[in-house]
Amino acid sequence: MEEILRVEKVVKKFGEFVALNNISLSIYDQKGVTAIIGPNGAGKTTLINVITGRLRPDAGKIFFEGRDITSLPPHKIVQLGIVRTFQVINLFSELTVYQNLNVANLSKPRTLRKDLHEVMELFGLDKYRDIEVAKLPHGIQRIVQIAVAFTLSPKLLLLDEPLAGLNIDEKTRIVNVVKDLAKNIPVVLIEHDLHVVFDISNRIVVMHRGEVIAEGTPDEVYRNPVVKEIYIGL
Amino acid sequence: MDVLSVIFSQLLIGLYRGSIYWLIAAGLTLIFGVLRVVNFAQATLLVLGGYTAYAIYQATSNWVLALVMTPLLVGAIGLAIEVTLLKPIYKIDNTYQLLMTFAVVLILNDVTKVIWGKAPVSIPLPDMLKGSVKLSGFNISLYILIVILIGFLIFISVIYIINRTMWGLRVRAIWRKREIAEALGIKTTTLYSAVFFLGSLFSGLGGALMAMFSPMVPGLGDYLIVYAFIVTVIAGLGNLLGAYISSIIIGVLESVFTYYLPEIDLLLIYLIMAVVLLIKPQGIFGER
Amino acid sequence: MNWRVKQPETVLLFSVYILTALLPLTSDPYYIYLGALFMIISLFSISYNILFGNAGLLSFGHALFFAGGAYTYALFTINVLKDPLLGLFVSILISLLLSLVIGVLTLRHTKIYFSMLTLAFGMLFYALLIKWRDITGGSDGLSGLSRSGILINLSNPVARYYFIFLVFLVTSLFLYYIHRSQLGLLIKSLGVNEDYLPYTGHSVFKIRMLANVIAGTVAGTAGSLYAILNGAVTPDLAYWTTNAEPLVAALIGGPKYFVGPLLGSLIYVAITAYAAKIADLWQFVLGTILVALILGSRGGLIELVRRIWKRS
Numbered sequence: 001m002e003e004i005l006r007v008e009k010v011v012k013k014f015g016e017f018v019a020l021n022n023i024s025l026s027i028y029d030q031k032g033v034t035a036i037i038g039p040n041g042a043g044k045t046t047l048i049n050v051i052t053g054r055l056r057p058d059a060g061k062i063f064f065e066g067r068d069i070t071s072l073p074p075h076k077i078v079q080l081g082i083v084r085t086f087q088v089i090n091l092f093s094e095l096t097v098y099q100n101l102n103v104a105n106l107s108k109p110r111t112l113r114k115d116l117h118e119v120m121e122l123f124g125l126d127k128y129r130d131i132e133v134a135k136l137p138h139g140i141q142r143i144v145q146i147a148v149a150f151t152l153s154p155k156l157l158l159l160d161e162p163l164a165g166l167n168i169d170e171k172t173r174i175v176n177v178v179k180d181l182a183k184n185i186p187v188v189l190i191e192h193d194l195h196v197v198f199d200i201s202n203r204i205v206v207m208h209r210g211e212v213i214a215e216g217t218p219d220e221v222y223r224n225p226v227v228k229e230i231y232i233g234l
Numbered sequence: 235m236d237v238l239s240v241i242f243s244q245l246l247i248g249l250y251r252g253s254i255y256w257l258i259a260a261g262l263t264l265i266f267g268v269l270r271v272v273n274f275a276q277a278t279l280l281v282l283g284g285y286t287a288y289a290i291y292q293a294t295s296n297w298v299l300a301l302v303m304t305p306l307l308v309g310a311i312g313l314a315i316e317v318t319l320l321k322p323i324y325k326i327d328n329t330y331q332l333l334m335t336f337a338v339v340l341i342l343n344d345v346t347k348v349i350w351g352k353a354p355v356s357i358p359l360p361d362m363l364k365g366s367v368k369l370s371g372f373n374i375s376l377y378i379l380i381v382i383l384i385g386f387l388i389f390i391s392v393i394y395i396i397n398r399t400m401w402g403l404r405v406r407a408i409w410r411k412r413e414i415a416e417a418l419g420i421k422t423t424t425l426y427s428a429v430f431f432l433g434s435l436f437s438g439l440g441g442a443l444m445a446m447f448s449p450m451v452p453g454l455g456d457y458l459i460v461y462a463f464i465v466t467v468i469a470g471l472g473n474l475l476g477a478y479i480s481s482i483i484i485g486v487l488e489s490v491f492t493y494y495l496p497e498i499d500l501l502l503i504y505l506i507m508a509v510v511l512l513i514k515p516q517g518i519f520g521e522r
Numbered sequence: 523m524n525w526r527v528k529q530p531e532t533v534l535l536f537s538v539y540i541l542t543a544l545l546p547l548t549s550d551p552y553y554i555y556l557g558a559l560f561m562i563i564s565l566f567s568i569s570y571n572i573l574f575g576n577a578g579l580l581s582f583g584h585a586l587f588f589a590g591g592a593y594t595y596a597l598f599t600i601n602v603l604k605d606p607l608l609g610l611f612v613s614i615l616i617s618l619l620l621s622l623v624i625g626v627l628t629l630r631h632t633k634i635y636f637s638m639l640t641l642a643f644g645m646l647f648y649a650l651l652i653k654w655r656d657i658t659g660g661s662d663g664l665s666g667l668s669r670s671g672i673l674i675n676l677s678n679p680v681a682r683y684y685f686i687f688l689v690f691l692v693t694s695l696f697l698y699y700i701h702r703s704q705l706g707l708l709i710k711s712l713g714v715n716e717d718y719l720p721y722t723g724h725s726v727f728k729i730r731m732l733a734n735v736i737a738g739t740v741a742g743t744a745g746s747l748y749a750i751l752n753g754a755v756t757p758d759l760a761y762w763t764t765n766a767e768p769l770v771a772a773l774i775g776g777p778k779y780f781v782g783p784l785l786g787s788l789i790y791v792a793i794t795a796y797a798a799k800i801a802d803l804w805q806f807v808l809g810t811i812l813v814a815l816i817l818g819s820r821g822g823l824i825e826l827v828r829r830i831w832k833r834s
Contacts, residue, residue, distance in 0.1 A: 052721070074720035084721065092714045095707075103711050106704055107723025152723055272634055274641075322817060329580055330816050332637065333769075336582075337816070340766060340809030348803070456763060460645045463638040471634065500649050504642065508627060511639075515631060 003063075004029035004156055004186055005051070005082070010060030012046055012210075019046040020057070021210035027156065028203075033182045035189045035197045038207035039230060044190045045087060047207070048158050052084050053077045064156070079107065081155030085145040085162055087190075093134035097125050097144055100133055104151045114151050123147040123177065139170030146177055157187045163196065175200065198222065206230075242372050244489045250378045250447075252485020253385025254280075257440030258462040259469075259477040260392060261433030267409045267472045267522070268429040271320065271331045275338040277462055278455030279434050283308045283441020285346050285450055288355045297360045297446070304442035305435045312434020316427055324426075339455065347452040354449030363446070381443050388436060389478045396474065405429070409522070410472055461488075464503060468510045470517025480518070534781045535698060542687055546680050555751070558683050560791045561690035562747045563771065567783035567790075568697055569740035570768035575777030576706070577733045578713030579633060582762045583624060583640030586647045587738040589760035591617045591745025593651065596664045596755045605671025606685070610746050617742020618735060625734040630727055633716075644762045651757035663756035667749055676750060686747050693740055694784075700736060701780045709733045766808045773815045776822025785823060 005027040012020040020043045027034055036044050049055040051062055053074035061070045069077055092100050098116060105113045120126040123143050128136060133144055142162055149157055159178065163171050171193070179200055181187055191197050197204065197218075204221040206214040214224045221227055262276045283304050290300040319334050363377040396402040404420050441450075465484050469476030484503065491499035510518060545557040566588055573579040594613040599605065602612075628639045651658045658664065669676040676682040700706050708729050711719055719726055749755050758764065767790065768783065775786030794804065819826055 073725070075723055075725045078721060078723040086718075086721075090715070090718045090721070092711050092718065094714045095711065099707060099711075102704070103707060103719075103724070104722040106708060148722065272638065319813060319817075326820070329578070329633075330820065332580060332634075333812065334816055336766070337809045337812035340763060340805040340812065343763070344803050344806035344809070348806075456761070457645070460642050463642050467635060467638055467642075497653070500646065500653075504646050507642070511627075511631070 002029045003027065004065060006063040007047070007051065008061045008063065010047075010050060010057045010062065012043075012050055012055060012057050019043045019210050020050065020060075022060070023047065023207075023211055024060075025205055025212050025215070027186060027188060030186060030202070031183055032202035033178065033187045033189050033200050034203045034205065035191060035201040036205045036207060037191065037194065037197055038213075041209075042207040043210040044207055045160055046210075048084055048160050048188075048190065051077075052082060052158065075107075078152060081153075082158065083149040083152045083154035083156070084158040085142075085149055085160060087160040087164060089138070089141050089145060091133050091141065091144060091148070094132060096130045096132055097128045097136070097147075098130060100144060100148055101151050104148045108153065112153060114153070116151070119147055119151055123150070139166050139173070142166065142170070142174055143177065146174070146181070150181065154185060157181060157185055158190075159187065160190045161192065162189070163191060163193055171196070239372060240493075244493050245486060246374060246378055246382075248486030248489030249382045249482060250485070251489060252482035253382050254440050254444055255458075255461050255465055255485055256385050256389065256478050256481035257436050257443075258458060259465045259481050260388060260474070261436045262462055262466055263469075263472060263474050263477045264392070264429055264436075265433040266466075267474075268405055269320070269324075269331075269426050270328060270410060271335065272471075273430075273433065274332065274335040274459060275315075275342065275455070276433070276437055277458035278339045278342045279308055279312060279437035280441040280444070280458060281450055281452075281455040282311065282342055282346060283438035284445035284454075285350055285355070285441070286438065287442035287445045288350070288357055288450065291357045297357060300357065301439075301442050305438040308438025308441065309431045309435035312437075313427055313431040315434075316430035320430070321423070321426075339459075343453050343455070346450075350450075350452075352452060354451045355445075356447075356449040357445045359446050377446065381447075384439070384443065385478075388439075389474075392474060401428075464507050466517075468507055468517055470519045470521040473517065473519045473522040476517060476519030476522075531779065531781050532698075535694070535784070538781075538784060539691060542690070546683055551679060554679055554683050556791060556795050558686045558747075558751050560787055561686055562744050562751060563767065563791055564784050564787040565690060565693055565744035565747070566741055567768040567771040567775075567787045568694060568780070569737040569744065570765075571772040571777055571783045572697070572709065572733050572737040572740075574769065574772055575779075575782065576701075576709045576713050577730060578716060579730065579733075580637045581640045582637055582765050583628070583644035584737070584741055584768060585760050585762065585764040586624065586640075586644040587617055587621060587741035588745040588748070588764075589647065589651070589755070589757070590620050591742025592749040592755040592759055593658065593664070593745075594742070595746035595749040596667055597657070599667060599671070600664065603672075604668050605673050606669060606676050606750055607671065607673045609671075610689070610743070610750075613746035614739060614743050617745070618739045620742065621735045621738025622731075624738065625731045629730040629734060641762045644760060644765070648757055648760040648762070651760055658757070661757060663754060665754035667753045667755070669750065669753065682750060686751060689743065689747060693743055697736070697740065698780055705732060763805060766805070766812070770808050770811055770815070772822075773812070773820070774822055776824035778821065779824045782822050782824055789823075 003026045007023060007025050009022050009024050010020050011022055038044055046055065050057050053072055057070065061068055064080060064082060069080065092103065101116050101119060105116060120129060125144065125147060128140060133141060146162065162174055166174065175196055178187060178189065201218055204215065204218055205212055206221060206227050208230055214221055214227045258277050258280055262273055265271055265273045286307050287300040287304040290303055291297055315338055320331055323330050323334065359377060363380065365376045366373040367376055367379055396405055404425060407418060408414060408420060461484060465477060465480045469480035488499065488503060491502050495502065542557055542561060546554055570584050573581050591613045594616040595609040598612045599609040624643055628636050631639065652661055669682060676685050708724060712726065712729055716726060771786035771790045772783040773786065774789050775782030775784060
């Protein structure tokens with residue numbers, strides 16, 4: 001099975017605090033969801049930030065489709081095919097849903113752009129088309145984030161806690177969206193809701209204190225004593 | 235005059251100018267570090283200080299009084315500005331606070347013009363400071379030496395206060411992290427005002443000192459702020475140590491260029507800034 | 523804030539065009555001068571607002587482009603070829619180059635550094651204008667600029683007015699088109715959430731550069747029109763506090779709207795015209811207006827009107 005993303009011995013420090021401690025992991029080029037779980041402060045978001053170019057690692061390398069992307073700026077990484085969503089909703093709040101999608105669409109060459117009407121229909125956003133994103137309910141904003149990511153035709157999708165702050169119905173909706181997306185591309189999901197994680201993931205990576213302490217199928221991880229210890233000890 | 239003494243006197247003038255720039259850059263850096271505001275009026279406050287010192291001297295013929303009172307008065311004016319114009323808008327986008335300091339520049343420029351007119355004013359150099367000190371065969375004007383010393387003392391004091399006192403601890407805790415300040419339970423309102431007062435005080439001091447050597451004209455601050463910005467950008471925004479060192483370097487370089495290459499002296503300073511930014515965008519010493 | 527104010531803006535814009543086209547019918551030379559000045563300041567302000575209101579960049583170096591355009595026009599018509607039309611073209615070209623150079627030097631930095639750097643470069647330009655007396659006329663500037671040339675003759679104030687009107691019409695329509703276009707949307711996205719933009723695949727630097735080149739070139743165009751109107755150029759055009767004019771105009775009208783700076787320029791020119799006595803205190807006046815706007819109405823007049831409209 002081919003790797004699509006390889007994180008190689010990455011170190012990231014904030015002053016004295018070591019957020020990523022020589023971490024290495026691989027994401028494979030297969031459809032489906034790879035979940036990254038772990039207690040708060042494990043370094044999950046920092047890892048995403050380093051992969052997507054938001055932060056520069058102090059040591060180590062990141063490879064995407066065999067290419068060293070460690071020092072590339074964020075927009076180039078997006079253009080190569082890695083797209084992320086944010087834990088704290090990050091969009092063009094004063095622009096409409098359509099405009100948000102359009103901005104993303106415009107970063108693609110004309111031939112690779114999507115029909116935004118289709119995209120909006122696909123995600124059930126057509127009735128919100130001309131509404132300022134800031135005025136939309138939280139759950140809809142999360143869908144817009146994912147729709148924007150979809151518009152960018154990602155080869156690898158990184159979702160950072162897409163269910164945060166949502167009620168059951170909203171969560172179900174997002175989970176279904178994620179499941180659909182994962183039918184076509186590899187999706188990395190950072191999530192705290194373990195029911196969802198064990199339900200939809202093919203593979204789970206467990207992080208703790210900036211390292212990977214366990215990985216494997218949901219079953220393997222579930223039965224892993226080290227993992228149990230971390231979660232019970234909290 | 236032999237070459238060595240020319241170089242030496244240029245060096246001294248450079249250190250003098252650098253010290254003046256430092257008095258501006260100090261306030262700029264402190265205010266930016268704590269309030270996250272780039273105070274475009276920092277040099278205008280210096281000029282206001284110069285005018286204030288002049289006014290006090292005119293009234294009392296006492297230059298010591300002028301030197302002591304001016305920093306306090308300018309500090310008070312700065313405090314008033316912070317309380318009335320900046321405090322109400324801390325919650326909104328940073329851009330507007332910057333714009334507000336710009337408005338202060340515009341207003342103060344014309345206020346000084348109306349009160350003191352367009353003609354340059356200055357304080358005559360006090361007899362006590364007219365003398366010179368002999369150092370390894372060179373004559374150093376007492377006045378210049380004192381300004382350089384005061385600049386250095388201010389530098390030491392600021393570093394000490396920031397790093398060794400409880401107050402300084404609070405300052406360091408919220409340095410460039412205004413959002414965290416309140417969460418930490420630090421009384422930001424008084425802290426901000428105190429820092430703005432201090433920054434303005436430094437500018438006032440610089441103005442009072444400078445008025446004994448150079449004439450004050452309305453709008454002089456518009457020039458001086460450029461140097462303060464060049465210093466800050468080269469040093470790295472928020473870096474106090476870097477600001478002091480860069481001020482001295484720029485002061486000396488400016489002095490040397492003006493003497494040897496007057497046609498392109500300004501261009502050279504800008505060239506240095508451009509090169510520094512190209513190689514190290516966060517400044518030589520790094521942003522803090 | 524909604525970016526969808528289309529129809530009322532278009533109506534307003536074309537009303538301005540009609541009114542300015544008809545202004546010379548008043549036959550009052552003072553009004554004709556003011557009208558021309560209004561159009562020039564409008565272009566200056568609208569172009570400034572591309573950076574300020576749209577891209578979220580506070581520039582203190584825009585006056586550099588304005589003065590650059592004005593001086594290029596003057597120097598070209600004095601030293602090379604005496605013709606307003608050619609002078610205008612050359613000035614536009616130089617402004618384009620200038621905005622590219624300044625853009626590369628200033629746009630790779632954070633917004634704060636950008637503001638400081640543009641101020642520094644603006645003052646460098648000012649200092650050069652003062653220093654190089656032999657070429658630029660020093661602090662006196664250059665005057666007695668000829669309005670007649672081989673291709674075109676603008677000695678008649680009305681002819682001059684309509685020349686300026688034509689350039690104003692074409693340029694502002696071009697800017698309006700950009701504003702409503704996809705590029706306009708990208709520039710606006712910079713001002714809305716610059717930190718997020720790269721994650722949609724766009725280079726912040728590239729979009730900033732596009733905005734700066736458009737803005738700088740138009741400011742230079744306005745500058746050369748100014749040289750044509752006044753027949754003279756002075757170095758204070760490049761002084762960094764001159765940037766207060768387009769800034770305040772944009773804030774008065776409303777920086778989120780295309781016609782905001784237009785409206786603001788109208789008010790600004792009106793104030794300066796009817797308060798000529800206070801010309802010497804223009805900094806104080808602008809400063810206090812700025813304070814009032816920042817504390818009271820940051821969305822400008824248009825936002826104020828919209829709020830009242832919505833309530834009724």
